[in-house]
Amino acid sequence: MSTLGVAAPPRPAGVRLLRRRLLDRVMSALLLIVTVLLLLLLAVIVGYIVVRGASAINFDFFVQLPKPVGAVGGGVANALLGTVELILLASCLGVPIGILGGVYLAEFGDNPVADLVSFMADVLAGIPSIVIGIFAYAVVVIPMHRFSALAGGFALGILMVPIIMRTSVGILRLVPATLREASLALGASERATILRVVLPAATGGIVTGVMLAIARVAGETAPLLFTAFGNEYWQFSVDKATAALPLQIFQYAISPYADWQAKAWAGSLVLIVLVVLTSLMARLATRNASVGLGRQR
Amino acid sequence: MAATTEYGPRGSDVTLTEAARDVLRRAVGSRTGTAGDVGFRVLTLLCALAILAVVLGVAVVLVLQSGLSLHTFGWSFLVNRTWDPVAKKFGALPFIYGSVVTSAVALILATPLGLAVALYLTEAAPRPLRAPLAFGAELLAAIPSVVYGLWGIFVLVPVLRSVVEPALGHVLGFLPVFSGPAYGVGLLAGGCIIAIMIVPTIIAISRDVIAAVPQAQREAAYALGATRWEVISGAVLPFGASGIIGAVVLALGRAIGETMAVTMVIGNNHDISASVFGLGDTLASVIANEFAEAADRLYLSTLVEVGLVLFGVTIILNIIARLLVWRVARGNVGATV
Amino acid sequence: MSAWGGNAEVAPAASDVTGDAAVIQQTTERLVNIAVPAGQRLGATGATRVAAKRVNVYYGRFRAIRDIDLDMPDRSITAIIGPSGSGKSTFLRCINRMNDLIANARVEGQILVDGADVNQSSDVVAIRARVGMVFQRPNPFPKSIFDNVAYGARLHGVPGRRINELVEKSLRQAALWDEVKDKLKQSAYSLSGGQQQRLCIARCIAVEPEVILMDEPCSALDPIATLRIEELMIALKERYTIIIVTHNMQQAARVSDVTAVFMFGDDRAGELVEVGQTNQVFTRPGDHRTEAYITGRLG
Numbered sequence: 001m002s003t004l005g006v007a008a009p010p011r012p013a014g015v016r017l018l019r020r021r022l023l024d025r026v027m028s029a030l031l032l033i034v035t036v037l038l039l040l041l042l043a044v045i046v047g048y049i050v051v052r053g054a055s056a057i058n059f060d061f062f063v064q065l066p067k068p069v070g071a072v073g074g075g076v077a078n079a080l081l082g083t084v085e086l087i088l089l090a091s092c093l094g095v096p097i098g099i100l101g102g103v104y105l106a107e108f109g110d111n112p113v114a115d116l117v118s119f120m121a122d123v124l125a126g127i128p129s130i131v132i133g134i135f136a137y138a139v140v141v142i143p144m145h146r147f148s149a150l151a152g153g154f155a156l157g158i159l160m161v162p163i164i165m166r167t168s169v170g171i172l173r174l175v176p177a178t179l180r181e182a183s184l185a186l187g188a189s190e191r192a193t194i195l196r197v198v199l200p201a202a203t204g205g206i207v208t209g210v211m212l213a214i215a216r217v218a219g220e221t222a223p224l225l226f227t228a229f230g231n232e233y234w235q236f237s238v239d240k241a242t243a244a245l246p247l248q249i250f251q252y253a254i255s256p257y258a259d260w261q262a263k264a265w266a267g268s269l270v271l272i273v274l275v276v277l278t279s280l281m282a283r284l285a286t287r288n289a290s291v292g293l294g295r296q297r
Numbered sequence: 298m299a300a301t302t303e304y305g306p307r308g309s310d311v312t313l314t315e316a317a318r319d320v321l322r323r324a325v326g327s328r329t330g331t332a333g334d335v336g337f338r339v340l341t342l343l344c345a346l347a348i349l350a351v352v353l354g355v356a357v358v359l360v361l362q363s364g365l366s367l368h369t370f371g372w373s374f375l376v377n378r379t380w381d382p383v384a385k386k387f388g389a390l391p392f393i394y395g396s397v398v399t400s401a402v403a404l405i406l407a408t409p410l411g412l413a414v415a416l417y418l419t420e421a422a423p424r425p426l427r428a429p430l431a432f433g434a435e436l437l438a439a440i441p442s443v444v445y446g447l448w449g450i451f452v453l454v455p456v457l458r459s460v461v462e463p464a465l466g467h468v469l470g471f472l473p474v475f476s477g478p479a480y481g482v483g484l485l486a487g488g489c490i491i492a493i494m495i496v497p498t499i500i501a502i503s504r505d506v507i508a509a510v511p512q513a514q515r516e517a518a519y520a521l522g523a524t525r526w527e528v529i530s531g532a533v534l535p536f537g538a539s540g541i542i543g544a545v546v547l548a549l550g551r552a553i554g555e556t557m558a559v560t561m562v563i564g565n566n567h568d569i570s571a572s573v574f575g576l577g578d579t580l581a582s583v584i585a586n587e588f589a590e591a592a593d594r595l596y597l598s599t600l601v602e603v604g605l606v607l608f609g610v611t612i613i614l615n616i617i618a619r620l621l622v623w624r625v626a627r628g629n630v631g632a633t634v
Numbered sequence: 635m636s637a638w639g640g641n642a643e644v645a646p647a648a649s650d651v652t653g654d655a656a657v658i659q660q661t662t663e664r665l666v667n668i669a670v671p672a673g674q675r676l677g678a679t680g681a682t683r684v685a686a687k688r689v690n691v692y693y694g695r696f697r698a699i700r701d702i703d704l705d706m707p708d709r710s711i712t713a714i715i716g717p718s719g720s721g722k723s724t725f726l727r728c729i730n731r732m733n734d735l736i737a738n739a740r741v742e743g744q745i746l747v748d749g750a751d752v753n754q755s756s757d758v759v760a761i762r763a764r765v766g767m768v769f770q771r772p773n774p775f776p777k778s779i780f781d782n783v784a785y786g787a788r789l790h791g792v793p794g795r796r797i798n799e800l801v802e803k804s805l806r807q808a809a810l811w812d813e814v815k816d817k818l819k820q821s822a823y824s825l826s827g828g829q830q831q832r833l834c835i836a837r838c839i840a841v842e843p844e845v846i847l848m849d850e851p852c853s854a855l856d857p858i859a860t861l862r863i864e865e866l867m868i869a870l871k872e873r874y875t876i877i878i879v880t881h882n883m884q885q886a887a888r889v890s891d892v893t894a895v896f897m898f899g900d901d902r903a904g905e906l907v908e909v910g911q912t913n914q915v916f917t918r919p920g921d922h923r924t925e926a927y928i929t930g931r932l933g
Contacts, residue, residue: 016791017759024524031421034413035430041493042437045448052451097344104341117345119619120352126547126615127608128554130584131355134604137588138358158351165348191337219441222556222581226589246443246557253447254561261451268444275439283432424737513773517834520730520769521786521841522762531785536776 046272053269056262066232066248072259076267078234079248082149086228086244087214089153090160095210097157098164099199102206105165106172107194118169125162132158133223141227147241152228156220160213167209171202208285215278219271221246245271355608363602365595374602380567382587387599389606394569395484395577399559400552402488402573403495408545410492411499418500419507420529431504438497446561449490454481454562457489462574477572480564485573487563487582491555495548502547502622506540507533543621550614554607556581580607683708683875684729684845689743689753691724691733698724700903702743704894711867711876713886713912716896717927721904722879725896726847729877730765731758747845763790766843770850772830774822774837779814782822782833786841800840807873808836809866828859835866839874846870848878852885864889883928887916895924 060075067074105114136155141147175198183193199206221244224230229241230251245267252264360367366374370387377388418430458481469475510533518532534541564576565586578586580603591597684706691698699721706712714722724733731752733739745753752761763786774782783801792800801818805811810832814825822833831851838846848867852860867876867889880886886893893916894909908921919925 017757020524020527020759020789024526027526027529028421031413031417034410035417035422038410038414038437038496039430039433042433044452045440045445045493046436048448048452049444097347100341100344101347104338104345108338108341109345113342114345117348120348122619123612123615124348124352126550126554126611127352127355128556128581128611130554130556130581131359131604131608131611134362134584134588134601135351135355135358138362138601139354161348161351165345190334192333194337215439219443221441221443222585225585229589246441249447250443250557250561253443253450264447268447271441271444275441276436279435279439511773513769513771514775516732516735516767516769517773517775517837518785519735520732520762520767521789521837522759523786523789524759527789531789532775 052265056266079243082243083245090156093157094160102168121162130222147229149238149242155223156217163213171205359605365598366602395579399487403491406492415503442557446558449562482564502544506537547618685746687744692740694738697903710891712892713890720896765845766838767847780818804836804840
C-alpha cells in the first residue's frame with residue numbers, strides 16, 4: 001500500500017456536469033411553477049366565490065325566507081338559523097365527549113386502550129361523512145319516524161369528536177408537568193387538579209380546537225341530506241326537519257334558476273368567510289397559546 | 298416567566314413563581330376524594346371509548362340495515378351492472394367503476410402536483426414565504442365540498458366542455474378513454490374536482506414526511522457533489538418513500554369518500570363509460586342522490602350496502618396509510634387533515 | 635508535566651490485559667509501528683495542498699471564526715483540535731462549501747485547494763467531487779452496501795462497467811471489503827456503527843477525491859471501532875490529504891502529522907492559536923493557551 005503519489009484520475013467530461021446542472025435548474029423551476037399554479041388555482045376559486053357571491057348578497061339574503069320556486073328575491077334566513085341550531089346541537093354532543101376523551105388520552109392515556117382509541121380517532125376522521133349520515137339516519141331518523149335537527153346535529157356531533165379530541169390532547173400535553181405536580185403536592189385530588197388547574201391552563205387551545213371543528217362541520221352537506229333534510233320555512237323545534245346553509249347551497253346550485261344560483265354563490269361566500277376567519281383565528285390563537293404555556297412550537 | 302420552581306427536600310427553602318403560587322391557591326380549595334377521582338376517570342374513559350363505540354356502531358348498523366340487500370343479492374351485488382329501482386334489480390358495479398376511475402384521475406393529477414408543492418415548500422422556498430404558502434394550502438383544505446361543487450358546475454365544467462375535452466379528443470381521441478362527446482360534466486370533471494380537494498392532504502403529509510428526513514442524509518449527498526435536485530431525488534425522496542406512499546393512500550381514501558362536489562359534476566348516470574368524458578356515478582354520489590327518496594325497504598337497504606362498501610374500503614385504506622406514515626414520521630403528522 | 639510524548643511513545647505497559655483491552659493494545663502497538671516521525675513521511679511532498687487565507691465566517695451578525703490562516707500539507711493528516719464552540723467544524727465545512735447549506739452563513743477570505751479558491755468558485759458540485767467529507771455520525775443511505783458506495787460515482791457519470799471495480803477498490807481501501815464482500819446487496823443499516831462509518835469512508839473514496847475532510851468521525855463509535863478507523867486514516871494518507879476535526883487529543887496525537895489548535899476569544903469567535911508538527915505542539919507548545927488546553931486546564 002505504499003505507492004507514491006499518483007496523479008488524480010481525469011475528471012469526467014464537463015458535458016455531463018452541465019446536463020446535471022441544467023436538470024437541477026429545470027426541476028427547481030418546475031417546482032416553483034407548480035406551486036405558483038396551485039396558488040393561482042386557489043385565487044381563481046376564491047376569487048369567483050367572492051365576486052359572484054358579493055354581487056348577490058344583500059340585506060334580504062340574511063333576513064328573508066326563500067320565495068317560492070321561480071320567484072325572484074327572498075333570502076336564506078331560515079338556513080342560516082338552521083345552521084346555527086345544528087352547530088349548537090352538534091356541539092352539545094361533540095364538545096364534552098371530545099374534550100373529556102382528550103383528557104383521558106392526555107392524562108390517563110399510558111395504556112393500550114388509549115393507543116387504540118387514538119388510532120380509531122384517526123380512522124373515524126377518515127370515514128366519509130355520508131356514511132356517518134347513514135348511521136345517524138338509522139339511529140335517530142328511523143326511530144323518530146321523521147327527519148329532524150336532532151338527527152343532523154347527531155351526525156355533525158360525531159364528526160366533531162375526533163377533531164376536538166385530537167386538538168385537546170395536543171394542547172393538554174403542552175401543559176407543564178410542574179403545574180400538575182404542584183397541585184397534587186398540596187393534596188388536591190386528581191379530578192380537582194385536572195378540572196381546576198390543567199383544563200383552565202389549556203383553555204385557549206381547546207377553544208381553538210372547538211372553533212376548528214365548528215368551521216369544519218358548518219360546511220358539511222352530505223350527512224344532512226337525509227337527517228336534517230332541509231325546510232323552506234322557519235322552524236324552531238329540534239324534532240322537525242330543518243334548513244341548513246350548505247343544504248340550501250346544494251339545492252340552489254343544481255337548480256336551473258339564475259336567482260337561486262346567485263344565492264348559492266352568496267351562501268358560499270358566507271361559508272368561506274366563516275371558514276377563513278376561523279382558520280386565521282385558530283392559527284393565531286395556537287401560536288399565542290403555546291407561547292403562553294411557556295414552550296416554543 | 299421569571300425563576301423556575303425549585304423543589305427541595307423537606308424543610309429546605311422552596312422558591313415559587315407568582316404563577317405557581319396562584320395555581321396552588323386555586324387547587325387547595327378542593328376536597329380530596331378517591332370516589333370523585335375514580336368517577337372522573339371513568340367518565341373520561343367512557344368518553345374516549347365513545348370513539349370505539351361509534352366506529353363499531355357504524356359497522357354494526359351498516360351491516361344490519363343492509364341485511365335485506367345482502368341476503369337478496371349476495372356477492373352479485375358487486376358485479377352486476379344494472380341499477381334499476383323500478384325493476385328492483387340492483388348492481389353496484391357502475392358506482393364502483395365510477396369511484397375507481399374518478400379516484401384514479403384524481404390521484405394521477407394530484408400526486409405530482411402535491412408532491413412538487415411539498416418539495417418546494419420544504420426544500421426550495423425562501424424562508425419567509427413558507428408560512429404564507431402553507432396557509433394557502435390549508436385554505437384549500439378548508440373550503441367545503443359543496444362550494445367546490447358549485448365552482449365546479451359553473452367554472453370547471455364549462456372549461457372542460459369547451460377547451461380541455463375537445464383538445465384531448467383532438468389529440469388523443471383514438472384512445473377509447475378519450476373518446477365520445479364532450480359534455481363537460483362526467484368522470485373527468487369528477488376526477489378533476491376531487492384532485493383539487495385532495496391536493497392539500499398530499500401536501501400536508503408529504504411536507505411532514507420530507508421534513509422528517511434527517512438533515513444528515515442531505516448533507517451526505519451534498520458532500521458527495523450532488524446538485525439540489527439530485528439530493529431531493531436521490532436522498533430525500535427515497536428515504537421518505539413509504540411515508541409519501543402513505544400520504545397517497547390517505548388521499549385515495551379521501552377521494553373515494555368525497556361526496557358533494559362529485560355529485561354535482563359527475564352527470565349522475567348509471568352506466569359504465571369507457572371514456573372519461575362519459576357520465577357516471579360514484580358510490581358516494583349515488584347515496585347522496587337517491588337515499589332521501591328511496592321508497593321501499595329493499596332500495597334503502599341496497600343504498601346502505603353501498604355505504605357499507607364505502608365504509609370498508611375507506612377504513613382499510615386509512616389503516617394502511619397510517620401505518621405507512623407512522624413508520625417514517627412519528628407523532629403529530631397531519632392528524633386532523 | 636508535559637503532556638503526550640508524541641506518537642512514538644503511545645504503547646501502554648502491561649501484557650496481561652485480555653478481551654477488549656487486548657485488542658486496543660494490539661491495535662495501538664500496530665499504530666506505533668506504522669507511525670513515523672513527521673519529517674520522514676513516505677509519499678508526502680511537504681507541499682501545501684489546502685490553504686486558508688484570512689478566513690472569517692459569520693452567522694448573521696455573529697462572527698464564528700476570525701482571520702484563520704492555515705496551510706494544510708499534501709498527503710498528510712492535519713488535525714484541528716480545540717474546545718467546543720471554537721469553530722473547528724465551521725472551518726472544516728468551509729473547505730467543501732457545506733456552509734452554503736446554512737441560510738445566514740457568510741464565508742469571507744480565500745480557501746485554496748491546489749491553488750484554486752473554492753470560496754469564490756461557482757461550481758460547488760465540482761469542488762465536492764474533489765473534497766470529500768465524512769461526518770460525525772455515520773449516515774449511509776437507505777440503500778444496499780453496494781449502492782451506497784456506488785452512489786457518488788454514478789452521480790459523476792462513471793460508466794457501469796467501471797463501477798463494480800471501483801466499489802471493490804473503495805471498500806478495500808476502507809478496510810471493509812472482507813467483511814461485506816458476500817453481502818453487498820444487503821442494506822447498509824445491517825452493519826454495525828463502526829462498519830457503517832467505514833462504509834461512509836468507502837463511499838467518500840469512491841468519488842476519487844483529493845482531500846478528505848473528517849468531522850469528528852469517531853465520536854459516535856466505541857474504542858475498538860475508533861482505533862480501526864485511526865489505522866485506516868494512517869493508511870489513507872498515502873493517497874489523500876486528510877483534515878480531521880477531533881475532540882480527542884490523544885487521537886490527534888496518535889494519527890496526525892500537523893496539529894492546529896483553535897480557541898475562542900472573548901467575543902466567542904474561534905481563532906487559530908497555534909499550528910505545527912504534532913510532536914512539537916504536544917511536547918513543546920508555543921502558546922500558553924495550547925498548553926492549558928492540552929493539560930486539561932482549559933476546555
